[in-house]
Amino acid sequence: MAGDKVETFLKSELKKKNALLFVLIDSEVSKLEASSKLAKDVEKIGASAILVGGSSATDQIEMAKVVKGIKKGIKIPIILFPGNVTGVVPEADAILFSSLMNSENPYFISQAQALGAPSVLKFGLEPLPTAYLVIGDGTSAWFVGSARGIPFEKPKIAAAYALAAQFLGMRFVYLEAGSGAKSSVTPEMVKTVRHTFNGFLIVGGGIKDVKTAQNLVKAGADALVIGTFLEKGGSLKKLQEIAKAIQRSK
Numbered sequence: 748m749a750g751d752k753v754e755t756f757l758k759s760e761l762k763k764k765n766a767l768l769f770v771l772i773d774s775e776v777s778k779l780e781a782s783s784k785l786a787k788d789v790e791k792i793g794a795s796a797i798l799v800g801g802s803s804a805t806d807q808i809e810m811a812k813v814v815k816g817i818k819k820g821i822k823i824p825i826i827l828f829p830g831n832v833t834g835v836v837p838e839a840d841a842i843l844f845s846s847l848m849n850s851e852n853p854y855f856i857s858q859a860q861a862l863g864a865p866s867v868l869k870f871g872l873e874p875l876p877t878a879y880l881v882i883g884d885g886t887s888a889w890f891v892g893s894a895r896g897i898p899f900e901k902p903k904i905a906a907a908y909a910l911a912a913q914f915l916g917m918r919f920v921y922l923e924a925g926s927g928a929k930s931s932v933t934p935e936m937v938k939t940v941r942h943t944f945n946g947f948l949i950v951g952g953g954i955k956d957v958k959t960a961q962n963l964v965k966a967g968a969d970a971l972v973i974g975t976f977l978e979k980g981g982s983l984k985k986l987q988e989i990a991k992a993i994q995r996s997k
């Protein structure tokens with residue numbers, strides 16, 4: 748088995764930094780050269796991991812190339828963020844082995860996982876057991892994953908799912924407003940989930956400014972995921988400001 752190197756690394760980073768920044772690279776959007784450079788740059792400014800994935804990333808060959816290319820230049824872990832079995836590729840360090848718990852389609856709750864698990868083992872990827880909870884609607888993850896989006900203003904429902912995840916032995920919860928979401932998950936929802944869930948709490952979707960990031964971390968997020976901001980040409984300087992701000996905002 749792949750051991751628990753990445754999970755241990757993330758926990759020790761968390762102790763040092765208080766909250767972590769994960770950068771999402773969508774292999775459909777950023778091709779090989781651009782993503783290798785991006786990964787190096789974001790490592791320099793304090794990102795703790797690179798997530799590679801996309802809800803419509805079906806080109807496994809391209810994704811494998813991107814992972815291989817990124818890996819050469821960085822020390823922080825590469826964590827796969829699969830939208831389907833096609834998101835399982837070799838040479839990454841770990842995988843968000845996620846179940847979209849609030850999907851209406853059992854495929855995204857347990858079938859994709861069953862189909863992908865043998866490759867995870869074969870490629871020696873460290874599986875990070877993750878409850879992937881889609882909040883709101885209208886985003887790619889919501890549509891592709893047939894999610895019954897948890898309403899933004901229903902934090903208790905999110906907390907109930909997070910508690911169920913904990914009882915099922917999952918050590919990560921990912922509150923996902925969706926890539927490019929108009930607004931991020933509310934700090935109130937993060938706070939409510941934080942009170943209930945003991946594990947590693949990831950929050951993503953629509954985060955693009957310091958204030959939002961700080962408020963989510965103050966509410967209890969352990970890691971924030973940022974993707975679209977960079978895809979849309981957001982500056983590394985601003986990303987660095989976000990990284991610095993969250994590392995002392997709890």
Ligand SMILES: CC(C)=CCC/C(C)=C/CC/C(C)=C/CC/C(C)=C/COP(=O)(O)OP(=O)(O)O
Pocket residue numbers: 773800801802803804828829830831832835843844845846847855856859860862863864879887888891892925926927974
């Ligand atoms: C564990 C394995 C093998 C599979 C998990 C399968 C699951 C649970 C999928 C959840 C549904 C889904 C489609 C999730 C998408 C996750 C993801 C990579 C989102 C990133 O969003 P973008 O793909 O960047 O959004 P755009 O498509 O808008 O770019």
Ligand SMILES: O=P(O)(O)OC[C@@H](O)CO
Pocket residue numbers: 771888923924925926927928950951952953954972973974975976
């Ligand atoms: O692209 P953004 O909106 O930063 O969202 C990141 C991630 O949560 C999407 O899965």
Ligand SMILES: [Mg+2]
Pocket residue numbers: 773776801802926
């Ligand atoms: Mg994308």
